[in-house]
Amino acid sequence: MSDAALHHGAAPAAPDEPARLTPARARKLFRAGLRTPTAGYSAGYAQANLIALPRELAYDFLLFAQRNPKPCPVLDVAEPGEISASIFAGDLRTDLPAYRIYEHGRLVGETPDAEDDWRRDLVAFLIGCSFTFEAPLLEARIPVRHIEMGCNVAMYRTNRPCRPAGRLSGPLVVSMRPIPAERVADAVRITSRYPSVHGAPVHVGDPAALGIADLADPDFGDAAEVRPGEVPVFWACGVTPQAAVMASAPDFAIGHAPGHMAVTDARDAAYQVP
Amino acid sequence: MSDAALHHGAAPAAPDEPARLTPARARKLFRAGLRTPTAGYSAGYAQANLIALPRELAYDFLLFAQRNPKPCPVLDVAEPGEISASIFAGDLRTDLPAYRIYEHGRLVGETPDAEDDWRRDLVAFLIGCSFTFEAPLLEARIPVRHIEMGCNVAMYRTNRPCRPAGRLSGPLVVSMRPIPAERVADAVRITSRYPSVHGAPVHVGDPAALGIADLADPDFGDAAEVRPGEVPVFWACGVTPQAAVMASAPDFAIGHAPGHMAVTDARDAAYQVP
Numbered sequence: 001m002s003d004a005a006l007h008h009g010a011a012p013a014a015p016d017e018p019a020r021l022t023p024a025r026a027r028k029l030f031r032a033g034l035r036t037p038t039a040g041y042s043a044g045y046a047q048a049n050l051i052a053l054p055r056e057l058a059y060d061f062l063l064f065a066q067r068n069p070k071p072c073p074v075l076d077v078a079e080p081g082e083i084s085a086s087i088f089a090g091d092l093r094t095d096l097p098a099y100r101i102y103e104h105g106r107l108v109g110e111t112p113d114a115e116d117d118w119r120r121d122l123v124a125f126l127i128g129c130s131f132t133f134e135a136p137l138l139e140a141r142i143p144v145r146h147i148e149m150g151c152n153v154a155m156y157r158t159n160r161p162c163r164p165a166g167r168l169s170g171p172l173v174v175s176m177r178p179i180p181a182e183r184v185a186d187a188v189r190i191t192s193r194y195p196s197v198h199g200a201p202v203h204v205g206d207p208a209a210l211g212i213a214d215l216a217d218p219d220f221g222d223a224a225e226v227r228p229g230e231v232p233v234f235w236a237c238g239v240t241p242q243a244a245v246m247a248s249a250p251d252f253a254i255g256h257a258p259g260h261m262a263v264t265d266a267r268d269a270a271y272q273v274p
Numbered sequence: 275m276s277d278a279a280l281h282h283g284a285a286p287a288a289p290d291e292p293a294r295l296t297p298a299r300a301r302k303l304f305r306a307g308l309r310t311p312t313a314g315y316s317a318g319y320a321q322a323n324l325i326a327l328p329r330e331l332a333y334d335f336l337l338f339a340q341r342n343p344k345p346c347p348v349l350d351v352a353e354p355g356e357i358s359a360s361i362f363a364g365d366l367r368t369d370l371p372a373y374r375i376y377e378h379g380r381l382v383g384e385t386p387d388a389e390d391d392w393r394r395d396l397v398a399f400l401i402g403c404s405f406t407f408e409a410p411l412l413e414a415r416i417p418v419r420h421i422e423m424g425c426n427v428a429m430y431r432t433n434r435p436c437r438p439a440g441r442l443s444g445p446l447v448v449s450m451r452p453i454p455a456e457r458v459a460d461a462v463r464i465t466s467r468y469p470s471v472h473g474a475p476v477h478v479g480d481p482a483a484l485g486i487a488d489l490a491d492p493d494f495g496d497a498a499e500v501r502p503g504e505v506p507v508f509w510a511c512g513v514t515p516q517a518a519v520m521a522s523a524p525d526f527a528i529g530h531a532p533g534h535m536a537v538t539d540a541r542d543a544a545y546q547v548p
Contacts, residue, residue: 059333066336066348074340195469195547273469273547 011035011112019043026263027095035097035112037152037221037259039144043135046197046268047261048075048088048126049238050096051245052254055080058123060166064244065127067163071172071240073128073196075266081120087266088126093118098257100242105249114254122254127238128197129261130175132268136190142183145224152221152259153177155237159211162240170244173219173237174202174210178230187233196271203234210234220258285309285386293317293409300537301369309371309386311426311495311533313405313418320471320542321535322349322362322400323512324370325519326528329354332397334440338518339401341437345446345514347402347470349540355394361540362400367392372531374516379523388528396528401512402471403535404449406542410464416457419498426495426533427451429511433485434476436514444518447494447511448476448484452504461507470545477508484508494532 011033015021018041021029026042038047053061058080065072078085083092099114100107111117131153134144146153153175160172179187184204192200207215215232216223220239226232242255256262285307289295292315295303300316312321327335332354339346352359357366373388374381385391405427408418420427427449434446453461458478466474481489489506490497494513500506516529530536 059336062333062336062340063351066351077337077340192547273466 023263023265024089027090030097031091031094033112035260037146038097038261038263039131039134039153039259040147042263044268046075046087046264046266046271047129047131048264049129049241050092050099050124050126050254050256050262051241052092052118052122052124053250054119054252055121055123057167057250060168061125061241064162064165064168064241065125067165068172068240070198070202071162071236071238073198074125075128075196075264076126078124080123082124083118085124085126087264088262089265092124092262096256096262097260100255100257102242102245102253102255104251105246107246110257117254119252125241126262126264127241128271129238130191130198130235131261132197132271133191133194135268136193137187140186140190142179142187142190145178146222149224151224154215154218154222154224155220155239155258156207156210156212157219157243162244167250168244168248170240170247172202173239173243174234175221175237176215176218176224176232176234178224178226179233181229181231184231184233191235193272195273198236198238201233202236205231205233207232297537297539298363301364304371305365305368307386309534311420312371312535312537313408313427313533314421316537317409318542320349320361320538320540320545321403321405322538323403323515324366324398324400324528324530324536325515326366326392326396326398327524328393328526329395329397331441331524334442335399335515338436338439338442338515339399341439342446342514344472344476344510345436345512347472348399349402349470349538350400352398354397356398357392359398359400361538362536363539366398366536370530370536371534374529374531376516376519376527376529378525379520381520384531391528393526399515400536400538401515402545403512404465404472404509405535406471406545407465407468409542410468411461414460414464416453416461416464419452420496423498428489428492428496428498429494429513429532430481430484430486431493431517436518441524442518442522444514444521446476447513447517448508449495449511450489450492450498450506450508452498452500453507455503455505458505458507465509467546469547472510472512475507476510479505479507481506
């Protein structure tokens with residue numbers, strides 16, 4: 001795609017090979033208006049969940065993350081009022097494909113550009129995302145349904161409460177991938193190596209045990225068909241901070257639209273343990 | 275040791291088999307006045323560094339820890355004003371063998387009991403300690419000199435700055451263990467499995483590269499002889515927060531006396547990754 005195409009009023013088309021885009025290039029497309037889930041983008045680079053909260057809630061959130069490291073592994077924290085971070089050279093207000101705006105815990109809008117909504121007192125947190133370990137899953141020939149289908153990953157609120165911290169509490173959110181039964185052990189082993197991006201699954205096989213009534217009706221993202229011989233596998237999800245915002249009702253917050261992540265400059269490999 | 279012995283005015287004697295004490299029993303001895311480095315105590319239970327800071331510095335410290343996870347892996351955070359924590363059922367003011375008190379960054383005293391010094395606005399942080407992986411080292415027949423010698427581990431301020439956070443900055447502190455050259459790889463492999471308690475070494479072999487002029491003159495703890503055929507191996511150390519206090523001069527702080535740790539109720543195994 002030429003630079004000129006980015007300067008049209010219309011949103012740019014989705015690229016043919018999103019995996020091969022550099023993070024800077026991907027962010028430029030999103031800034032220009034491309035609105036798409038980011039699974040499969042910029043292979044080899046970590047993606048991140050965004051939650052931006054008023055400064056006076058920053059300690060509570062950092063403590064919430066410390067107490068709930070599976071869903072909330074903190075990759076980076078911007079300085080108060082800053083709009084980029086050490087692993088994200090772009091503009092956090094504009095360079096994600098879409099944002100969700102919360103007031104008093106209520107989702108009041110979803111927008112491709114949060115520049116007008118951003119407040120100076122916000123502290124932006126970047127939280128690890130399980131998209132980061134999808135490249136290693138694919139390399140091991142473990143299918144990732146939502147990448148195959150070109151849709152968003154399925155995410156669910158569970159009945160598992162997070163450990164509260166200060167004024168923040170809320171349920172664990174999980175992402176689900178249908179995995180062939182004979183590859184579940186491999187998927188566990190591979191994702192275990194990435195504890196900073198949710199690591200090993202929190203649950204394998206039984207949605208009801210997590211309080212998920214119907215896999216076909218995710219709370220965020222798109223449903224993924226679980227085919228015969230496949231098992232639903234659940235990983236902790238970085239949308240959990242937004243569920244905490246909805247449950248705890250701070251006066252204001254901005255998050256990414258689920259599945260529409262911050263494509264960072266950090267390498268996946270940086271989050272791999274031996 | 276009988277309970278009666280603990281009620282004498284005199285400090286209790288060191289136990290014969292410190293490795294076999296439960297954490298509660300070890301804490302009781304320390305509360306009664308036993309003043310000793312804790313390496314080798316309560317085998318199988320994690321030990322922790324303590325840093326207690328005024329509430330208004332808590333966010334800066336939690337961010338400092340997030341930015342410097344090798345020296346500052348946060349295991350637990352007490353609620354503001356609380357004197358125990360989820361992994362430490364004892365009294366944080368009395369149940370460590372010794373404490374250091376800081377005013378405006380200056381060490382103003384070392385005491386076996388910090389109850390009179392403790393302030394209500396303090397937030398206590400428990401930080402992972404490399405003593406936690408000494409049991410697995412010993413199990414693998416890798417010698418741990420300071421346990422053999424019954425002295426404190428050697429610790430050094432380095433020339434490596436930590437990433438600052440808010441009002442906190444300071445140098446990396448390391449602990450050193452002399453390891454037989456043919457076992458260095460094993461020591462790396464074993465300690466890598468414990469990322470929450472400093473994990474793999476930050477440096478192997480060259481004290482000068484860390485700005486350490488003389489191994490025989492540690493900044494904290496006792497010197498350990500490096501014998502022929504041994505290599506000095508350096509791990510990030512949880513005294514780093516106290517070095518940050520000395521460098522950044524908050525009005526008040528309480529830390530553990532280096533090597534005189536909080537013996538927690540958490541199992542070592544809880545901090546092991548696959």
